Amino acid sequence: MNAGPARRVPGRLPAAPWTTxxxxxxxxxxxxxxxxxxxxxxxxxxxxxxxxxxxxxxxxxxxxxxxxxxxxxxxxxxxxxxxxxxxxxxxxxxxxxxxxxxxxxxxxxxxxxxxxxxxxxxxxxxxxxxxxxxxxxxxxxxxxxxxxxxxxxxxxxxxxxxxxxxxxxxxxxxxxxxxxxxxxxxxxxxxxxxxxxEAELAVMRERMRFAGDLHDIQGHTLHVVKLKIALAQKLLHSDTERVERELREVYALVSDTITQTKELAYGQRKLNLTAELENARNLLEAAGARVRVERRAEIDSPPIDLLAQVLRETTTNILRHSRATLVRIELAARSITVSNDGVAADDAPPELRGLATLGRRVADAGGELTTRRADGRFLTRATFPATHDGGHRTPIGEERP
Known part of the structure; x- marks a missing residue:
């Protein structure tokens, strides 16, 4: 028989089934x-x-x-x-x-x-x-x-x-x-x-990484601003020209920090694709999935930031909306394809707002972001108009047990 019994509650018959x-x-x-x-x-x-x-x-x-x-x-x-x-x-x-x-x-x-x-x-x-x-x-x-x-x-x-x-x-x-x-x-x-x-912990690690990026952006800026304002206070009556210069630098520094914070919040900050690949592998393996990464050609520089953002958002969606046991990531010269299993056929498709937003940005850059679900698998592919795409296939990651 194949029914899942309820979780045990001391003192009485269990009344609640699996609740996750x-x-x-x-x-x-x-x-x-x-x-x-x-x-x-x-x-x-x-x-x-x-x-x-x-x-x-x-x-x-x-x-x-x-x-x-x-x-x-x-x-x-x-x-x-x-x-x-x-x-x-x-x-x-x-x-x-x-x-x-x-x-x-x-x-x-x-x-x-x-x-x-x-x-x-x-x-x-x-x-x-x-x-x-x-x-x-x-x-x-x-x-x-x-x-x-x-x-x-x-x-x-x-x-x-x-x-x-x-x-x-x-x-x-x-x-x-x-x-x-x-x-x-x-x-x-x-x-x-x-x-x-494990999946929740992986998402929490991603949030911690986001918090670390935010600290990197704002922590240094705030410290520098504090020092410059302290210096401006000391020179306020003796070197007004220097004070004016320091305040202009503080203004420029704060403006740049605001821009970087917005880019981070909306996923527009430039990302390192190699670092994102390693981060995706670590998060997915922590959630119990095997990861296979294959590179078909070297990535051209123009779309690399968007490809990295697609990989990050797709990794988060896999952790939140599936029970994946195998994830495949394929990189071509100007495209990335991520597929995962663990998608229940009878469940309604999840609402992927992050990918929808990224899809508009990819389209604005001349590319196309598509998603498809079939046979218990979910596939996400981002492609840009090909200028060159070599057929050389270089494995950069092997399937881990």
């Missing part, structure tokens, strides 16, 4: 898979058992209630909300079993079927004493079966097998199978959350 973006994506995929494969199987088996063993319309109604409890419990389990229906579903299933055991002639698999399935879905999700609950539920099934056998008259080997051993064994097996199932999806949830935390 990656966890929600995985939960939706698991839910769709379960509802299309496992749920029809549960319903078919239950319906067959009811049809075979019900001897009156009353039996159909009671056994049907047990099957309904199975459907409700399983549907809620697929979204990690079994806690909301655990008590009523268990109560219904616990009543259906003695009804079938005492009032339906012959073996009544459909009667304990609902209790075995609902118990298997519920017991492993308990925050504590799960083993004790599993033993108690299995013992209840066995006790009802044994009591129905004793009160029914003759006790023989066939009756023991059909009324006691078989119901108890099936219930124990179903519950036992669900324990490792829960453990597996707990690990999946932890991996998903860990992956998203």
């Amino acid at each position: 973006r990656a966890g929600r994506m995985s939960r939706r995929r698991f839910r769709t898979l379960n509802l299309s494969t496992a749920l029809p199987l549960f319903v078919a088996v239950g319906a067959i058992l009811v049809a075979r063993q019900a001897q009156s319309w009353q039996d159909v109604v009671v056994l049907g209630l047990g099957l309904a409890a199975v459907v409700v419990a399983f549907e809620r389990w697929t979204v990690g909300e079994i806690a909301r229906v655990a008590v009523p579903c268990l109560a219904v299933a616990a009543v259906v079993w003695p009804y079938g055991a005492f009032l339906i002639d012959g073996d009544a698999q459909s009667a304990y079927y609902s209790l075995a399935v609902v118990g298997g879905l519920t017991v492993p999700q308990l925050p504590r004493r799960r083993v004790a609950a599993a033993i108690a539920l299995t013992a209840y099934v066995g006790a009802i079966g044994a009591l129905s056998l004793v009160t029914g008259g003759e006790v023989d080997a066939t009756g023991v097998i059909l009324d006691v051993i078989l119901p108890t064994g099936i219930t124990a097996v179903v519950i036992g199978v669900m324990f490792p199932n829960k453990g597996f999806y707990d690990v999946v949830a932890e991996l998903e959350e860990s992956r998203e935390r």
